[in-house]
Amino acid sequence: GAVVSQHPSRVICKSGTSVKIECRSLDFQATTMFWYRQFPKQSLMLMATSNEGSKATYEQGVEKDKFLINHASLTLSTLTVTSAHPEDSSFYICSAGGSYGYTFGSGTRLTVV
């Protein structure tokens, strides 16, 4: 079946630095990928839709200059958290798919200290 690989699984960074998270579709091409954020004991909130070869579409309230998304190929989307602050600490997870189902990456636990 479809597999989405996400790296890193955990990252700790200092406040003010940037962190890049990768999401790869291993055995299929994904023209669209989705990035979610999940706070402890809360549900997943869609942050943005990543479109191959074009600009990402951000949900209301998500700062596009802070959460940079690049979808340069049909198998790779990246999310860069720029100038990270402690409030950005969260679980970030990507997915690919559509009306026939969705496959999720294993998630990235970001801790900003």
Added chain:
Amino acid sequence: KQEVTQIPAALSVPEGENLVLNCSFTDSAIYNLQWFRQDPGKGLTSLLLIQSSQREQTSGRLNASLDKSSGRSTLYIAASQPGDSATYLCAVGAGYNKLIFGAGTRLAVHP
């Protein structure tokens, strides 16, 4: 705006019980509905996907139903086991392949 609600928020049961997890959504114009399992600190595992034209799907001890007109879905787990302990998430497929999630039901099955 589509809103998804899951009840109960948490559930603790002894092994062997049959369970029903509930999911409701405010806008019946959905493309599909999917149930996921999430283990602590992990990603999501897809359990069942119900297309908008379908009424239910079954996989092993799991059965999910969908009633679009009333905005409800249920996940039935038969003969629960400790390994079923996890958070169960309901998500509706909205436009542009977006998924809108409920807050989940945290299930604990004790021996």
